Amino acid sequence: MTTATATRTPAQFARARRWKAFRQFCHDFTTYRAGMVGLIFLVVVGIIAILAPVIAPSWMLDVTKIGEPDKFAPPSAEHLFGTDNQGRELWVRMVWGAQSSLLVGLAATAMSMVIGTIVGMAAGHFTGWVGGLLMRVIDFFLVLPSLILAIVLSSVLERGTLTIIIAIGLTSWAGTARVVRAQTLTVESRDYIRRSRVLGAGHWHILTKHVLPGVLPLVLANTTLMVGSAIIAESTLAFLGLGDPLTQSWGTVLKNATDASSASNGYWWYILIPGLAILFVVLAFTLIGRAVENILNPTLRKR
Template sequence: MQTQPSSQPNNLSVNPMKQEKPETLLSITFRKFIKNKLAVVGAIILFIIITLALLAPWVTPFEPQKQSLLNKLQTPGGEHILGTDRFGRDVLTRLLYGARISLLVGFASVAGSVTIGTFVGAVAGYFGGKIDAFLMRVVDVIISIPTIFLLITLVTIFNPGVDKLILIFALTGWTGTARLVRGEFLSLRSREFVLASKTIGTRSHTIIFSHILPNAMGPIIVAATLGVGGVILAESALSYLGLGIQQPTPSWGNMLQDAQNFTIMLKHWWYPLFPGLMILITVVCFNFVGDGLRDALDPKSIE
């Protein structure tokens, strides 16, 4: 007796429902970051500033150090979009080339200080005991010295320059990162994955840099982002005081210092206005991005 084929569809031939892939940590962080509108706006503005600074030779036809006394203190408009300074140099050109200096000092200094602070904090937090006590006392001594006076003293001893400023900021700005990383390591060193690594005989430096440190990168990234804005502000302050980047090399700080004459500031408003705005906008944008990253990297934050 022959069996007739069943009229019901074969369930095996139906395409199974596609299972959604679990989100990666990077995608979750990005999704949470873009919900912070101020952080997104800050990131876009910073991208524009950095891009214009890198493309400065193609954006503006003028040289940042070339003087033209016949064109000094021209109002914004025409050939000189943001006007000229008291030596006839194009303000927009000097702003873009000054951005190179300020951003270089900011990023390089923070990279150095974060590296030092991460190493010191990791060693102190992981080993604890006398090592922790000694390293934290060193941190306390450095923190107890007023930063601005320490910077002025060091810059006065060593001739001002981009390389020396980067070195000074890196050697004086690592204490906050060290404390932050130490706190993270103190909370992570007793976790199960660390205890398991110790049990199987994994070396300490492998546990520190391969197991614990990746789990502490969130706060370090946030601290680095916020630190860039602080370094740019400090460099501008030193340059304004004549202790930072020296003329004729442009930086936002020494552009303000060059325009500090009251008569110039009163009659030629664009001269001090634009470098001041660049410092303000850049520092605020870095703070916005840092706040956005802090919320995005916080596992307890509400999505």
């Protein structure tokens, strides 16, 4: 053992071990071609969403500033993705819609994961009436249709992006909580947890120092899979008219296309392009989630 290694503190050892595990994870992830394809695609979409004000200035969405509108123009060299019912370039709406859809998907998933992780860990850690009560709450949200509850919340609260994030986040955490509870029970059955209790470790120490690191890989894998579901939920709520009509999103584009009877009138690009955008983004998150799950789950990795 070298002198530098001998003088390391336990915290430094822990950081070095985490950094080594992270580098190994990145190396393993690069071996999954499908996951890399999904990641590259999402990085491109993310860059486009971030640079939306530069790529497509907001004035291009203003009907009064685009000159003489060319309504329902099909895709061509002049109109890359065609135009909508107001003569606006569809590619401009898609660029701004990517910003809104990704924001809602990521934020709603983060809220759902935080709630599900906390409730699931608590339900698995605490015994007696506390754990039983938490399980009944989880079961209640599991049997309640999340989309119906999200529609109710979106109808009651003021319309806007924040409302959709809250509606999706508060209705989609139960599945994560159930999985985290099962993993918590598995982690707490190990010997080092029992030794910690014997040495006088409290609930907070056990949950944060031992249980959370044990369930975190499962949470991360579940998070990547949940983002796609959140984007679909956001598109569904916007399609039903529960989103902010002033905010561009792919669901809003689909709603406008339906209101204009695009399917029956032959305006195929108005429906096909936003539909494919949702499909490809959800597929990309799914590919990443499957790759992460295969890496973090020893059983799947052996297969």
